[in-house]
Amino acid sequence: MAIDWIGFSYAATLALGGVLGYTRKGSIVSLIAGLFFGALAGYGAYCVTCDPRDVKISLYAAFILATVMGIRYRRSRKLMPAGMIAFLSVVMILRLILSLL
Template identity: 60%
Template sequence: MAIDWVGFAYAAAIALGGYMGYKRKGSVMSLIAGLVFGGFSAYGAYRVSSDPNDVKVALLTSGTLTAVMGMRFKKSGKLMPAGIMAGLSLLMVLRLLLFTIV
């Protein structure tokens, strides 16, 4: 059983991003969203670790974040945090899709 370290690191980055949004701007919504999406991403990484073909949860979470943060980046034009998270999430989607094919 191989552990999905990349998936767990991605989940930690999401949770940390939510925490940073809370600490810097006092945004409770950022904290909640970061913890919820980070939790789902960690669960997805756990599922991928258990069965490499079980990418549904991780793919749904990273795909949703790609869309949401991509729209926020397009609207605001700010690289931090929306552009960074949209890019990371898109890379995760591509990784998961390639992971299932190979």
């Protein structure tokens, strides 16, 4: 059983981003969303670790984040955090889809 280090790193990045958004800007929404999606992505990475074909949770979390943050990036043109999270989420989607092939 191979551990999904990339998935766990993605989850940690999301959670850390939420904490940083809270500490720097005082945004409770960033804290809640970051911790929620970090936990969801972490659970998804755990599922992929147990069964490499069980990518549903990870795929849903990455798809939602890619969509929402992609829209935010398109509106604001700010690379941080919207552009970076949208990019990382698209990379995760591609990685998960390619792992099924």
